[in-house]
Every structure is written in C-alpha cells, then in structure tokens.
Amino acid sequence: MRILQKGLLLAFTLFFCLPLWAQSILDKKISLPGAEFNLERALEEIGKRAGIPIALSSSQLPAQAKVRFPSAEISVREALDISLQHTGLKYAYLNGQIIISKRAGKGKKATVSGYIRSAETNENLIGANIYSAHHQTGASSNAYGFYSFTLPADSLYLRYSYVGYQTHTVPLLLNGDTVINIYLSQLSLQEVEVLSSKMESPTQLSTTSRMEIPVERIEAMPAFFGEVDVLKSIQFLPGVQSGMEGSTALYVRGGGPDHNLILIDGVPVYNVSHLFGFFSVFNSDAINHVELYKGGFPARYGGRLSSVINVTTREGNNKSLKGEGSIGLISSKLTLEGPIKNEKTSFLVSARRTYLDALARPLISLATPHTMGYFFYDLNGKINHQFSHKDRLYLSAYLGNDKLRLKFNDVFAEGKRSSDDGLRWGNITSALRWNHIFSSKMFSNAILTYSSYDFSYFSILDQQILSGPYQSKTSSNDKYLSGIRDWSLRTEFEYFPSARHAIRFGGQATAHAFSPGASRHRQTSEQVTEIDTAFDGSTIHTSEFALYAEDDFSLTEQLKMNLGVHGSGYQTGPSFYTSLQPRLSLRYLLRPDFALKGSFVTMTQYIHLLTNSGIGLPTDLWVPATSRIKPQESRQWVAGLSKDIGPSLEVSLEGYYKSMNHVIEFAPATGFFEADTDWESNIISGKGESYGLEVLLQKKTGRLTGWAGYTLSKTDRQFASINKGKKFPYKYDRRHDVDLTLSYQLKPHIQISGNWVYGTGNAVSLPLQRYTSAFTLYNRYSREVYQYEGRNNFRMKPVHRMDLSISFSKQKKWGERKWIVSLYNAYSRMNPLYYTVSTDYSAGLAKKKFIQYSVFPIIPSLSYHFKF
Numbered sequence: 001m002r003i004l005q006k007g008l009l010l011a012f013t014l015f016f017c018l019p020l021w022a023q024s025i026l027d028k029k030i031s032l033p034g035a036e037f038n039l040e041r042a043l044e045e046i047g048k049r050a051g052i053p054i055a056l057s058s059s060q061l062p063a064q065a066k067v068r069f070p071s072a073e074i075s076v077r078e079a080l081d082i083s084l085q086h087t088g089l090k091y092a093y094l095n096g097q098i099i100i101s102k103r104a105g106k107g108k109k110a111t112v113s114g115y116i117r118s119a120e121t122n123e124n125l126i127g128a129n130i131y132s133a134h135h136q137t138g139a140s141s142n143a144y145g146f147y148s149f150t151l152p153a154d155s156l157y158l159r160y161s162y163v164g165y166q167t168h169t170v171p172l173l174l175n176g177d178t179v180i181n182i183y184l185s186q187l188s189l190q191e192v193e194v195l196s197s198k199m200e201s202p203t204q205l206s207t208t209s210r211m212e213i214p215v216e217r218i219e220a221m222p223a224f225f226g227e228v229d230v231l232k233s234i235q236f237l238p239g240v241q242s243g244m245e246g247s248t249a250l251y252v253r254g255g256g257p258d259h260n261l262i263l264i265d266g267v268p269v270y271n272v273s274h275l276f277g278f279f280s281v282f283n284s285d286a287i288n289h290v291e292l293y294k295g296g297f298p299a300r301y302g303g304r305l306s307s308v309i310n311v312t313t314r315e316g317n318n319k320s321l322k323g324e325g326s327i328g329l330i331s332s333k334l335t336l337e338g339p340i341k342n343e344k345t346s347f348l349v350s351a352r353r354t355y356l357d358a359l360a361r362p363l364i365s366l367a368t369p370h371t372m373g374y375f376f377y378d379l380n381g382k383i384n385h386q387f388s389h390k391d392r393l394y395l396s397a398y399l400g401n402d403k404l405r406l407k408f409n410d411v412f413a414e415g416k417r418s419s420d421d422g423l424r425w426g427n428i429t430s431a432l433r434w435n436h437i438f439s440s441k442m443f444s445n446a447i448l449t450y451s452s453y454d455f456s457y458f459s460i461l462d463q464q465i466l467s468g469p470y471q472s473k474t475s476s477n478d479k480y481l482s483g484i485r486d487w488s489l490r491t492e493f494e495y496f497p498s499a500r501h502a503i504r505f506g507g508q509a510t511a512h513a514f515s516p517g518a519s520r521h522r523q524t525s526e527q528v529t530e531i532d533t534a535f536d537g538s539t540i541h542t543s544e545f546a547l548y549a550e551d552d553f554s555l556t557e558q559l560k561m562n563l564g565v566h567g568s569g570y571q572t573g574p575s576f577y578t579s580l581q582p583r584l585s586l587r588y589l590l591r592p593d594f595a596l597k598g599s600f601v602t603m604t605q606y607i608h609l610l611t612n613s614g615i616g617l618p619t620d621l622w623v624p625a626t627s628r629i630k631p632q633e634s635r636q637w638v639a640g641l642s643k644d645i646g647p648s649l650e651v652s653l654e655g656y657y658k659s660m661n662h663v664i665e666f667a668p669a670t671g672f673f674e675a676d677t678d679w680e681s682n683i684i685s686g687k688g689e690s691y692g693l694e695v696l697l698q699k700k701t702g703r704l705t706g707w708a709g710y711t712l713s714k715t716d717r718q719f720a721s722i723n724k725g726k727k728f729p730y731k732y733d734r735r736h737d738v739d740l741t742l743s744y745q746l747k748p749h750i751q752i753s754g755n756w757v758y759g760t761g762n763a764v765s766l767p768l769q770r771y772t773s774a775f776t777l778y779n780r781y782s783r784e785v786y787q788y789e790g791r792n793n794f795r796m797k798p799v800h801r802m803d804l805s806i807s808f809s810k811q812k813k814w815g816e817r818k819w820i821v822s823l824y825n826a827y828s829r830m831n832p833l834y835y836t837v838s839t840d841y842s843a844g845l846a847k848k849k850f851i852q853y854s855v856f857p858i859i860p861s862l863s864y865h866f867k868f
Contacts, residue, residue, distance in 0.1 A: 042067035092155030148496035209295035222803035226328025226863035238694035238709035254690025254715035255306025258609030270453035286350035296599035299564025318346035401426030660688035686719035706742035761796030815868035
C-alpha cells in the first residue's frame with residue numbers, strides 16, 4: 001500500500017507539478033539593463049538574471065537584430081517575447097533549460113525515428129509504445145524495435161513505454177527529422193508501474209482478434225512436469241482449444257491443427273510437438289515476443305485458415321556475458337548470451353534436453369525384457385551484427401528432434417525372437433535476415449529461410465525356430481519415411497508517411513518439396529527368396545508466390561482502419577492456382593476508452609495435413625494441393641466491442657462466423673500404412689463451418705495480473721461420403737469453454753499462479769446398438785456388429801482442471817535463483833481421454849458398457865531456475 005501511495009504521489013508530481021513549475025519559471029520577474037544590445041547579448045542577460053540556461057546557436061541569430069528592454073521589471077516570458085519578435089525564432093522551456101530555435105513554417109512536419117531497446121541487454125523491444133500527449137496520437141515499434149513517428153514541428157514531450165519497463169519521457173524541440181534511440185530500464189519487483197490512461201491501448205488498435213502474451217506471463221504459469229510452454233499458455237485464450245488434455249495441439253475457431261501458421265523468427269514450423277504432443281518445441285528461455293492472431297489477419301500473413309502465431313527469439317545481450325537455466329523433473333535447459341564485439345555483435349545459444357531415457361531405462365529393464373529409450377532436445381541459436389545505425393544482419397536457427405526406440409528379446413521353447421523398433425521426428429529452421437533503414441520513414445527487411453520436417457519409422461524382426469519340424473530363420477525390415485522441405489525468399493517494406501499512416505508491402509517466393517510417405521518392406525528367410533517392396537516414394541515439388549500491401553490508417557480521430565490485399569499463386573504439376581484475398585479491419589471509438597471493432601478476411605491454404613488419430617504417433621503427413629485436391633479456403637467475419645476500465649483493465653467481446661471449403665479427411669477405413677494405392681485416392685474433401693462468441697477480461701499491471709475468458713461456439717463438418725452427406729459436429733467442437741489464469745506477487749520474491757479450465761467434452765462416435773451377424777451364425781461363428789446413428793454422435797464428459805504453482809526467488813552474489821513448485825490437475829480430476837466398449841461380468845451376466853480411460857491424475861513437479 002505504501003508503494004502504491006508513493007507511486008501515485010510521483011505520478012501526480014510528474015503530470016501536474018512539473019508543468020506548473022515550468023510556468024512559474026517563465027513568469028519570474030527580472031530587471032534588465034536599459035541599454036541597447038545585440039540579440040545574442042540580450043539572451044545572455046535574460047539567462048543570467050533568471051538563472052536559467054539558454055541553449056542557442058549563434059549562427060541562427062540575425063546579426064543586425066537589436067534589443068532594448070524597458071526599465072521596469074518584466075517577466076522572463078515578456079523578455080523573451082521582446083527579444084525574439086520579428087526574428088523568425090521561437091523559444092521553449094524543456095528539461096530545465098530554454099531552447100531557442102527557428103520557427104517552423106505553417107504546416108511543417110518532421111519525423112522522429114529510431115530503435116527502442118532494453119537498457120540492460122540492448123535487445124530491441126517489439127511493440128513498445130510512443131505517445132505525444134499534446135497531439136493525442138501514438139505509434140509502436142515494429143518486429144525489430146524500429147519506430148517512425150511524424151508530427152507537426154513543435155516543442156513537445158514524447159513518452160516511451162513498454163510492459164515491464166520504466167516509462168521514459170523525452171523533451172524535444174522538433175524542427176526537422178530526428179533520430180532518437182531509446183533505452184528503457186526494467187522495473188524491479190518493488191516498483192509499481194503507473195500508466196497514463198491516454199496511452200494507446202489494444203482498444204485503440206485497428207486490428208481484431210489479436211493478442212500479445214508477455215514472456216513473463218508464460219513463465220509465471222503453472223508448469224507441466226516443470227516445463228512452462230508457450231502453446232499451452234495460448235490454449236487459455238478464448239477461441240483456442242487443445243485437442244486433448246496435456247496436448248500442445250491448437251484448434252482455433254473451429255480450424256484443424258494444420259490451419260495454424262506457426263512462425264519462429266519468420267520461418268514456418270511444421271511440427272510443434274515433443275513427447276507425442278505433451279510439450280511444444282518452443283523453449284521459453286529463448287523467446288522474446290509472442291503474438292497471436294485469431295482473425296482480422298493483416299495482409300502480410302497468408303497460407304493458413306485459422307490463426308497466426310508469431311514467435312520471435314531473443315537477440316542476445318551485447319553488453320555482457322549472461323546465462324540462465326533450469327533443472328526439472330524430466331528435462332534441463334541452459335541459455336548463454338553475450339557480446340562478440342561489444343555493442344555491435346551479439347550471440348544467443350539455448351539448449352534443452354530430456355533425460356526420460358536415463359530415468360526409465362533401469363526401471364523397465366528390471367520389470368520386463370524390454371529396453372526402451374526416449375528423449376527430445378531443442379537447440380536455438382542467433383547471431384546479429386550491426387554494421388551501422390541503418391543496417392543490421394541476423395542469422396538464426398532452430399534444431400529439434402524426438403527419438404524413441406524399443407528393443408525386445410524373447411526366448412521360447414522352440415527358439416528365440418528379437419525386435420528393434422524406432423521412431424524419429426524433428427524440425428530444422430534457419431533464417432538469414434537483413435534490416436535496412438532507407439530513411440526516417442522507410443524500413444525494409446529481406447529474409448532467406450529454410451525449413452524442414454522429417455519423420456521416420458523402422459522395425460526389424462529376427463526369429464529363429466531351433467527345434468521341431470519347422471526349423472527356420474527369418475528376418476524382416478520395415479521402413480517408413482515422410483517429410484517436407486521449404487526454401488523461401490521474402491522482402492518486406494514499412495513506410496510511415498505520417499502519424500496517420502503505416503504502410504506495409506512486400507512479396508515472397510517459396511519452393512516446397514513434399515515426401516508424402518515412402519514405405520519399404522524387406523524380408524529374407526532360408527526357404528524363401530528375398531522380398532523387397534517399396535510404395536509411393538516420389539517427391540512432389542511445388543512453388544508458392546505471394547504479394548501483399550496494407551495500410552493501417554486513421555480516417556478521423558474516431559475511425560481507424562487496416563485495409564489490405566494478399567495475392568497468391570501456387571504451381572503444382574500442370575495446375576496453377578491463384579487467389580486474391582481482401583482484408584479489412586476497422587475500429588471506431590465511441591468514447592476514448594470504448595471501441596467498436598470489425599473485420600472481414602479471406603484466406604487460402606495450399607498445403608494439407610493428413611492425420612490418422614487412431615495410431616497415436618506423429619505420423620501426420622503434409623501433402624500439397626494437386627490437380628485433384630484443391631486448396632482450402634475460408635472466410636471470416638468478426639464484430640466486437642472493447643472497453644478500457646482504468647489504466648490496467650480491458651474487457652472485450654467478439655462474435656465471429658467462419659466458413660471453410662475443401663477441408664480434407666481420410667476416406668473411411670483408410671490410413672497411412674495402406675500405401676498400396678495413391679494417397680490422393682484415400683482423401684475426401686468437404687466443408688466446415690464455425691461460429692461463436694468470445695469474452696475476455698484482462699488485467700495487465702499491478703500485483704495481480706491475468707485474464708478470464710469464456711467461449712460459446714459451434715463447429716461442423718460436412719462430407720458427401722460421411723454421415724450420409726449430413727453435417728456432423730467436428731471432433732473438437734466445444735460448446736462451452738471457460739479459462740481463468742491469474743498471477744499474484746505476494747512478496748517481491750514470492751509469486752503465486754493458478755489456472756482453471758472447463759470445457760464441454762469432445763464429440764466422438766460410439767455405437768448405440770449391437771447385434772450378431774446372421775451370416776456368421778450359419779457358419780457357427782459369432783461376430784458382433786455395432787450400429788452407429790451418425791458421426792460424432794456422443795459427447796465425452798466435461799473437462800475441468802486446476803493447476804497451481806508458487807515460486808521463491810532470491811538474489812545471490814552470482815545472480816538469481818528460483819524454486820518453482822507446481823501442481824498439475826490439483827484436485828486430480830480424471831478427465832476422459834477416450835472410451836472403449838467392454839464386457840462387465842460383475843453381476844453374473846455379460847453386460848456391455850463403455851469404459852472411460854484417463855491419463856493425468858494430480859502431478860506435482862519441482863524445478864530449479866537460475867540466472868547469472
């Protein structure tokens with residue numbers, strides 16, 4: 001409470017007392033000599049008598065100007081007015097001194113530009129705010145910390161702010177284009193940030209369905225097995241759902257997992273999961289900024305139907321060598337960063353690895369003849385070099401892999417058998433990026449990227465029959481491979497002609513190489529000649545092109561709009577698809593803190609993901625649009641309201657409707673390993689529809705932060721050959737979804753966090769009747785047949801769960817350490833994962849019933865974090 005009082009007192013002093021003090025200085029009475037002076041001497045006398053420094057350039061002063069002061073006492077203001085009349089000069093009291101400058105011509109404007117960076121690390125701050133209270137307008141830094149702000153030439157104050165950093169105010173006499181690089185200092189735990197309600201908030205932005213998630217918020221959330229996760233944090237937002245409990249899969253506004261454009265440093269990531277979906281590939285220690293779009297997509301994004309998740313990694317501290325890491329129950333990680341050339345070149349390396357294989361192998365070998373090993377790892381790296389204040393080069397890369405291996409040895413009466421099975425899947429991304437500032441109003445970015453995802457499976461079986469009439473020795477070897485590779489070149493330009501316009505335009509060319517799946521079977525034996533077969537091992541090459549232009553502009557003080565168009569083309573075999581996608585988002589201020597928003601977007605997606613949910617392994621296949629398989633398309637309308645409640649609270653309400661065409665699915669009774677037919681023959685396409693209402697309440701500053709969200713939605717699919725051509729609920733259609741996430745700073749070194757979720761159960765297909773086939777009765781063989789009355793005709797039980805965590809931090813001589821204790825599923829709710837039909841013999845009668853299977857009871861975890 002005492003801290004809050006001090007903060008309010010300081011705010012009052014800054015916003016009210018300083019202007020009054022400046023006014024009293026200018027109104028101070030002084031006596032001046034009655035002699036005639038030249039202008040330079042007259043200004044020196046004013047400064048001397050008033051005790052105020054006067055900043056001026058002698059070359060600006062007209063040599064012939066003469067000044068004579070009256071004999072009576074006059075104010076400093078009056079003395080300056082007398083001195084500067086008819087000279088074309090003006091004065092301003094800024095930062096404890098009087099500044100003399102040329103008077104700007106009527107209507108003259110100038111541009112302030114530069115970078116906004118962290119004072120501690122020199123890293124660029126993305127989305128920082130710049131605001132001029134005098135002109136009631138603001139701007140933001142882009143994805144590389146650069147800003148450009150054009151204003152009328154005048155004396156003014158610019159206020160720079162960023163969440164988690166101290167606000168910095170700069171007095172400025174703006175006569176011409178000026179470069180100002182700002183370095184903001186981080187807030188300490190004891191400080192309370194006081195924000196002006198006039199700062200540009202999300203309510204005032206033109207975009208809809210957009211959210212930024214601070215890394216601090218992600219790291220404060222309760223951890224699953226000691227690992228905080230970016231994608232699981234996003235699942236707590238309205239309109240975003242997970243496929244199943246514990247999974248990192250994302251289903252946004254009725255879309256599928258392939259409908260999300262997930263970028264790391266601008267490069268698409270095609271598989272974002274570790275440990276069969278329970279962790280994502282994003283190491284929070286390497287992340288700088290996370291941005292989510294659920295709708296209202298700016299024209300610069302394309303290629304997916306439902307969402308854009310843009311993850312930017314940190315650039316590295318270019319002032320001193322720093323490090324941080326953690327040790328958890330199943331994994332550890334370490335991050336190192338520092339300068340290569342002081343304040344010019346920096347690096348960052350971040351690594352994470354599990355040790356599940358080391359922990360589980362001894363226990364498994366004691367209990368069974370099996371040997372099993374599983375681990376995953378991530379490696380992030382980044383180097384950036386500043387050639388000049390106009391040019392900067394970045395090289396970033398990500399490498400991640402999962403490996404699972406299971407060995408089995410069995411000895412039986414007739415012989416012995418051994419098997420060796422394994423899975424491997426992983427991503428590689430890399431980007432070479434060049435930033436260039438053409439002028440104070442023009443910023444450019446050229447990017448060369450590479451991305452790949454590979455999946456492989458192998459199975460080796462050796463069997464020997466050593467006794468009996470059928471002695472033999474056989475060996476079989478099965479392999480399965482799939483993957484996708486991208487090479488891309490992209491150019492981006494940002495032009496800021498005035499404070500009312502932010503224009504972006506650019507283009508991209510991408511070469512795709514798809515390996516939809518190659519399977520190989522090899523078998524040898526003593527009696528049979530070697531058999532070697534392979535299916536569908538061809539690589540498909542396609543090309544994708546895009547051009548875009550968008551303008552984020554203000555028509556009036558109340559009406560702001562983002563208008564753009566994204567044009568794309570796709571070459572696949574003999575077919576060439578084109579798409580023109582208009583984008584429109586607008587915001588109308590009913591009051592300064594109350595906005596009406598709306599958007600309309602069209603999206604086209606040229607690649608598809610085939611998912612076989614029955615296998616439970618990462619065998620998803622990325623395949624291209626072809627002459628037979630058309631690109632997916634969507635249209636989305638959004639309307640909403642947004643209201644600021646004081647400086648730290650915001651409430652928003654959004655309704656949306658989305659239609660989708662050419663969404664795909666496997667034809668009934670087909671799958672991945674039935675590869676004796678063309679994969680295109682196993683695919684059917686249809687339609688999708690989703691609509692809903694989302695409510696979000698956010699608190700962004702103070703000791704208590706977090707959000708509460710609610711989603712009411714409905715999502716359907718329709719295919720000609722499924723469910724008799726009738727609409728049916730999408731598997732992840734969820735009527736009600738409630739999310740609550742809070743974090744409370746109990747003391748400067750103790751933080752408590754909690755999440756609670758509730759959701760309608762997933763839609764599944766379960767039989768309502770069963771009977772015995774008449775055909776099999778005549779053959780004295782009984783086979784049960786189940787009757788279904790529609791696709792996804794049954795709802796699982798509702799899902800709800802609470803997670804809790806508490807962290808204890810402490811400053812040490814070498815840095816900071818933190819202990820984090822978490823409870824996943826704190827009241828051990830057994831949420832359904834899937835159902836099976838089983839026979840109950842408990843009452844003496846064979847009765848069929850559904851059996852629910854669950855995975856996660858209460859899971860405690862402990863992790864140790866450190867920074868040095």
